[in-house]
Every structure is written in C-alpha cells, then in structure tokens.
Amino acid sequence: MPQNEASLLEVRNVRKTFDSVVRALWDVSFSVYPNEIVGVVGENGAGKSTLMKILVGVFPPDSGEMYHLGSKVPFPKNPREAARRGVSLVPQEKGVVMHLRVYQFLFLGHEDEFTSFWGLKTREMKRLARDILKELHIDCDVDSFMYDLSLPLQKLVEIAKAILTVRLRCKDPDITPIIILDEPTAPLAVEQREQLFEFIMKAKKTSSFIFVSHIIPEILNFADRIYVLRDGKVVAYHDSSSQKVTEEDIFKEIVGRSASEYLYKTATSSTVRDRVCLSVKNLTKKGYYYDISFDLHEGECIGLFGTAGSGKVEIVRTLAGIMDFDDGSIVVDGHSLKGMEASYVGLKYGIGYFSGETGKELFLNWSIARNISILNLEKILKWNGLVISPAEENELAEEIMRKLRIKAPNPQTECYSLSGGNKQKVSVGKWMEKSPRILLLEDPTIGIDVGAREDIYEALLEMKKNGIAMILVSDDPKEYLLLCDRIAYIKSGRIEKIVSPEEFEAMIREE
Amino acid sequence: MKNFTKLRDWSRKNATVITSLAVTIIIIIIFQIINPSFLSHEGIRASIYAMSYFLIVACGLTFVIMMGSFDFSVVSLLKLAALFCVVFIDRYGLFVIPLAILLTTGFGFLNGLLVARFNVPSFMATLGVSIIVEGIALYFSKGRLFLMYNEQFRALAIKSIAGLPAIFYWAMAIWFVSVFIALCTPFGRRTYAIGSNLVAAGLSGVNVVRHRILVFMLSGFYAGLAGVLYMGQLGGGSVRLGTDLAVPLFASIIAGGTALTGGTGGPHRTLLGVIIITWTQTGLLMLAIGRDIQMVIFGIIAIALAAATVDRRRVKSVK
C-alpha cells in the first residue's frame, strides 16, 4: 500500500453477524486513497454489499474501527452522516426514480437548499444541474425524465447524484469524495459499459471510487488496487506492486479451490446418447449474445462458461423462457419455441429451469412435500386423477429427502426454516422427480456448503445417467469439470470455442 | 411429556383456527346470555338464514383471496343473479337459474381476463366490472321492487327439511365441495401456489393466466348461485339488494384465517369466519342494534383483522 500518503478512509477488523448465525464479515480491513479506483470482488454472499452498507451507514458493524483522514471516527449512523464525510453509494438496483426529471432526481433529498415561499427554486436547480453535468461531461437534458434516458446514462446521472450528495453535505473542500459503485455494469449490455468506464476514468481526477463487481476483466482493467472477498474475509489483495494478476488467478481466489482439486473427474463412462433433444441455431439478442448455435444430446451436459457479463446467463434465461430473443431458433424435439413464451410453456415441451436463487423458485411458506409435489402433481393423484393423495405426497418427499440427504425433521417442515443448502436440495429434488427432458441450471450451488454441493452433484449426475440433458451456467470451474461433457467458452456474447473437460482444465490451470 | 410438546406445536401451528373457534363459542355464549332466545328455534333459524347464502358467496371469494387477488364484484354479481331470476322468471320459468349463473360466471371470466391478461390490479378491475354489472341490474330492474311468486323457485331455498331450510343444506354441500377442491385437488393446490408465489408457480408449470381466469370464473359462479338461492329465500327484491354485504363478507373471510397476502387459509377456515360474522349480525339484530352500528362494528373488525393477518415475512411495503 502507498505508505507516504494518509488514507482517505480506512476500516480495520470489521465484523458483522446477522441473526447470530450468518457471519457476513470477519476481520475485514480495507482502505481507500484519494483519486484511485479500488476494486472489490467476490461471489454472491461473499460480503461485498454488507461491507459497503456499513461504510455508508445503512447499519453498523458488530465491531471494528474506522479512520477518516488518519484519525479514528465512529462509524456513520446513516447515509447522511456518511455523506458528510464524503462517502456516497450508488446502489446496484432501484436507485433511480424514473418519473422524476433529471434535475429533480439529482437534487432529490437536498431540497432544503432550494426552498422559498413560492415553492422550489426550479430555475436555480436546473442551472446547478447543468453545471455539474457539464463538469462531468454527461450529455443530457436536465428537463428530460429519467425514464427517457438510456441505461448507461441513467447510471451516470446516478453517479453524478452521488458526487453531488457528497458536495452538498460535506462542507470541507479538501475531502475527496468516495463514490461506491455496487455492480454498476450488471444491467448494461457490453457496448454500454464503455461509456461508463470512460466516465469513471475521467472522474477519477476529482474523486475516488470503490468498484464492487464480480465481472473480473473490468476490475482488472480499471482498478488500481483489488480486494478479494470470500465467505466474509479478505482472502487476497493486489496492488501495483504485486505481479501481473490474471483473471484465472482471481477466479481461484474467489472460489477458493486449490489447483489440485481440479483433478477430480467423473469415473463413469459417458452418459451422452445419440438423440438430439435441443437444437439452437444462430440465437441472437442484440447487446447480449450473438449467433449462438449448438446441439444438445440426451444425457449430455453442456456448460456455458464465461465471466459474468459474457452473456451466458442471458442465453440460459432465454432458453428458459424468461427472456426474449431477436433472431435465431430454438427447437425442442421438433417444436420451435418463440421468444418470451411463459415459463410453463417451456415446461410443456420438457424444459425445466433451476436457479440457485431459491426465493424465486420455492414456495417458502410451504412444506418440503408441497414444494416437491407442485411440480409433480400428476404423480401423486388418486381417484382417477381427481384428488391429491397426502400419503403418496409424503412418501415421495421422504424418498427424495433420503436420496439427497435433506436435513429436516419431516417432510411437513416449512421451507422458510431450512438452511440455504437444504433449500437448494429441495429444488433439485423436485426436478429430480420431474425428470424433464432438459434441465437448465443457473448457479445451482451458489452460496451453499461443500457437503450440500456434493449431494447435489451426485443427484445431477444420476439424472444425467437417466438421459436428462442439461445446460450449466455457473461461476465455479469445478462444477463444469464435474458435470459437463462439453464446455462452450463464451466471450462478449459469442461462443469462442467448444472444448472438452480436459482442454478446459488445461485452460484454467494456465498461468 | 412428548405428548405435551406435540400438542403445543400443533396448537401454535393452528393458532388461527383455534382462535376462530374460541371466538365463535364465546360469541354464542354471550349472545345467549344476553338474549335467551338466541339459541331458540327461531333464533337459530334466523342465524341459519343469515349464514347460508353468505357462506356460498364467501366460499367463492375465498378462492380469489387465496390466490392473492381480490374480487370486489361478487356483491354486484349476487344482486344481478337474484334480480335476473325475479325479473325474468315469468318469461323463462326455472330456466332463469342456469341463465343467471351463466351470466355471473361470464362476468367472472371478464374479471379474470382483465387481471390475468391485461394486468389490471384486481381490485380496480373488479370494481370497474361491478359498475357495469350495477348498470345492467339497474337497466332491467328499472329500480322497481319485484316479488317472486314462483313456488318451485322459492322451495329451492326455503323448503323445510328436518326442521331446517333447504338453503342450509345447499350451503353446507357447497361448502363441503369447496373444501374438498381447495385441500385435496390439484386445482386447489395451484390456487395456493399462485397466491404464495406467482413467479414460482409459473416456473413450476402452473398455467398462471388460465388458472387465474378460472378462479375468477369460479367466484362469479358462486356469486350467481348465492344470488339465486338468496332470491329464493327473500322472495323479492330491488336493485338495492345487498348493499351492505361487502365489508362483512370480507371480514368473515379474514376472520376465518385466510390472509389477504394469499397462499393460506381456505374455505374450511371461511366457515368459521362466516359463522362469527353472521351469527354476530343476527345476535345484534335481536338486540335491536341497528344495521348502522353493525356497520361500525364490522368496519372496525375488518380493519383489525386485516392488520392482524398480514404476513409480515412476505410484504415489505404495502400499498
């Protein structure tokens, strides 16, 4: 770390635990210097957002110290206090109020500066708004509504607002503003990100940025220093003094597996059959992916590998029916699927979609048995299909709980009370029972412990043996090696190449 | 010791039912003490009449609320069916019955279409539809009072079987079927699914659009059925029928334990809520407490119940 300058903001040994069970942050130390970009990377659940929220005063840490300009200060109690010290956050989503005009949004929360007896001094607001947009080289009309702006422009205005917030609240001109950007590029298409990066590089002259992301190439390109978080701890730190860091290095640090673990391979013979069940040709969605083509065979698992932002997630969601596509075709067993067919239509043709975010997919206030049965109603009916048989439902649930080693008192347990890993297992279990032709997997084991992961892998492999085809999208290279027969390397929305697991392994071990 | 913990867990899980049961019993006891004729033959008869048609329409509305939506039009549909029967019975005879029910089911279809296909918030869509329905009811009843002379029609509701009116048996049968549908059939399960998590329901293969339309149609169907039987019970009416039904109706469903957030409760719960509300109504009436104070009481009860049954875990912000 630069030893001669005093840090702008520093925290040491921050700890935060939620509900006395979930350890979000553990002994995290972190610093920011003037006019730099600090990158913070990590998986979902690694603690990035929690750390940022503490810096900005959304909630306090359980323990730790904060230093501002070298002297010890208490942690901010709310975003206003943080802003007075020069720290402001641009949230990942829901930061923009669409129905306000640009100048209204920029000054939202700061109207005290502009009140008069005759109402708000809108002329002055607009003038100041124009000034700051000009200063930051943001090209837009202060009278436009926020919803009329393009996505990257909205983000830029958000950043301008954050800078403005600091300037208005922090009366000390010597303090450089620290703007925290939480996953700013996530909703943006590949081309739109350029606009954002250009802006940040220019704005670096007058501010510091904390760039939170899980898109590694971006961090490598722009950050002066990088912190890697995993399971609430800082596991790695890179700055200009360390040797050249590669994407794959960061990958390993994020995921936490040593090279030797990559040697794990499936011992059984290939489960791939001859029949093609899914055929994708020239699938295109402008801004996200282009000319995606491949054939998926029964019993085969194709992995879509790439860094976040490569388009792999969008491809899978399009196949699931959650996203639309512009061009190309998707053919399942002879049926051609149109864009944005509702997800239950895809299911009719045998396409199932499983996402690791279990809140979306599970009925949390329902029992395990019900969550499994809702997808498989046809299997537990009696009386000629009229009535649900609770006995069979229970039996089915017990069988699945046994196979997947789901830890719960009984099948009637509410899913609310299950741990993350067990919730995931319930989801996997219901798909195991459903046996769709094709199962799309998006981050299937995200944020869960090793033991649960192994159980889920076992289940997925068995499903493959039974002829179920899969497509996998994940951040964990080990998963690809374990499950996939072929891996498509996606970069900037295109399939660069399709490799075998051995070739893949070699690729990521490259240094 | 093990039995005790089992009992304690069971009672915690079924807290709402136990509360409802307890409240029901307490109410009956209170009213009986204040007015000994509450549980007399006459008293019970009055309660039964108040309860029966109410229970039918409440069952239909319960399905909609289970699904996480709201149907404001059931009262107007009930009125429509009732008036349709009495106005056109001379022309179509007993055929008015299926026609009336078909009509209300059709409006249920319209409700479903607006909500499921056109994304209109359910309270607004059903409110709009109820305006149209009111208009239609006004149109063919012209504001006049009509009397039902058809004996067969009336017998459907008021014929005495084992001391109780036929409408009671109708209500019980319909309630029983509703409970069966809700708890034992795939249809009921899907309804709960949509109410619990709409997105997950779609991802689990439930044809969300189609199912929502069906449930609104079901609600319309029940409203029509209730309206027909209500007309049989009353023997006549005008366009001013049932204006004060809405809030007690809603209160009884929530009192039973079906929360507005959807995904819980069901017709089996609604029975208790209906008993609480309608028997309270009758009891109050017997104490010569007018409809006006009743409205006040039910209004407050509705608010209190709505507050108590909101599932805080699921809603961050309520509008």
Added chain:
Amino acid sequence: MKTLIGMIKNNFVLMVLILLVVVFICAYPKKFLSPVNISSIVRQFIRLSLFALGPTFVVVIGSMDLTYVGIWMLGGILVWYVSSWIGPFAILIYPILGFVTGLLVGVIQVKAKIPSFILTLSITVTYWGLTAWLSGGYPRRVKGFGFITASLLPYLPVALLWAIPIMIVAVFIMKRTRIGTYFYAIGSNEEGAELSGIDVEKYKILAFTLSGLFTGIGLIILFPLLGGSAPTELKLGSIVDPLIAIVLGGTPLVGGSGGPERTLLGALTFAVIQRGLSLTFWKPELIQLLLGLVVLGAILVGARKLKGMVIT
C-alpha cells in the same frame, strides 16, 4: 406528423375532451350550450373535482383513498348537530374531520401495513354506520350557506370562485414544492426514494392527511352546493365517480405521475360526458352502462403501463 401524433399521445384526454365538446355542440346545439346545461356541467365538475383532489395525492404515491364518502356523510350529520350551537361555523367540522381521518388512515396504513383500499373502504363503511346511527336514518338539512350557493352569473355558481383557490393550491403543492416531488418519488420507486434519504413513512402519512384535509375543505363548498345535507345511504356511484375522474384524467393507479391538474381535466371530461349523454334520448340505465364501459376503458389504458410487473 410525428410531432402531431406525439402531441395527441401526450394530451390524449384533452383531445378527447375537445372532441366530445365539439360532437355534443354539433348534435345538440341549443341544449348543450344552454345556461342550464352549462351550469350543471360546472356543478358536476366542481363536485367531482373537490372530491377527487384529495385522493389524488394518495393515488400518486401508489395507494388508494376511499374515505371521502365517509367524511362527507359523517361530517354532514356532525355539522347538523353542531349547527344548533354555533350556526354556520359548524361547517368547519368538515376540515377537522377530514384532517383527523386522513391522519388516522395514514398512520394505520403505514404502521399496520394494511392495504389502503381495504382500510379506507372499511373506514367509510364505519363512518356510514355512525352516520346512520346518529341521524336515525334520514338526511338532515342545514341552512344558511347562501353565500356559497348563490349564482354569480346566469351560468356559473359562485361556488366555482371558492373552489378555484383550492384547486390552485393542490396543483401548487404537487408541482412546486418538495412535498410533491417526494410524492412522485415514492409513487415511482419507493426503495429509490428511501435510498435518497426521504422519510417515506412520514410522507405517506402526509399524503393521506392532505387527502382528508383537502376533502374536508372542499366539502365546505360542496355541502351547501349539494343541498346542505349529506346522504345517509352508501351509493356505489358516489364512491366511484371521483375515482373515474382521477383515472380518466391520466393519473395511473400505481402512482408516480399525473396529479391534481390531471384530475381536474378528468373531472371536466367526465362531467361533459355525463351531461352530454343525459341530453340524448337513451335511458338512464343504458347511460350507466356506457359510463361503466368508459371507466373500464380508462382502466385498461392505464394498466398498459404496468406490463412486466407482478399484479395481483
């Protein structure tokens, strides 16, 4: 051409209004432009506006407020009671009742998290019960508000003059004060508003309070204008008509845009539709039906903006 289409799209309701006026004038030149008709349009406009302006604030933040009918009824009876002591000053009961009701609703809604539609409907019903109880079932008349009901010109009741300042204040609050900006923000993106440091709970309560207050103040004018008495029967029409004015005017039910000026436009349009239709030879029941279809149409158009959201 493109700008013309854009202009029509942006001012759709205004265009419809102008179109309707033109159609009615051509169809019934003498009747439509007669003093009787104009004055009844104005009266209907005032009635719809003053009932709908308050709830508009609530609709902008994304909720619903149906308490105006209840305030009208209960206030009417209370005014009658109190007028025997303090004469015409009793009319001040209305703003007080409106303010208290709005505050109560706001606090309950925010703290107990009850859907506003149910809450305000229940309050109205409760007030109705109280009204019926206090009044013994029939409306009570209070006299002495001639300064409001007198006619200024052959066409215009002087009530319009009294109503205009209220309308101006409502629009001013919405467009030129921080309160209005915050209401739009909360209706547009509550989370975003919170992240910008806005005390969302406080402003939600404020919206309901303003709604009740404006309704109460408006009723100072409406009460005498509508005969010096309030109804004791709850009619669907009186609940729904002001909502139609809001929806027709173009304020979406999910909030975030629109506002009092739109409601005024919607009220005027609706008044013109109602009065215009009554000039035709169609039966009142048919007209009622047509109005219902108009409402449905307005709701559908408004709902198109909700694509993609999960709607229950």
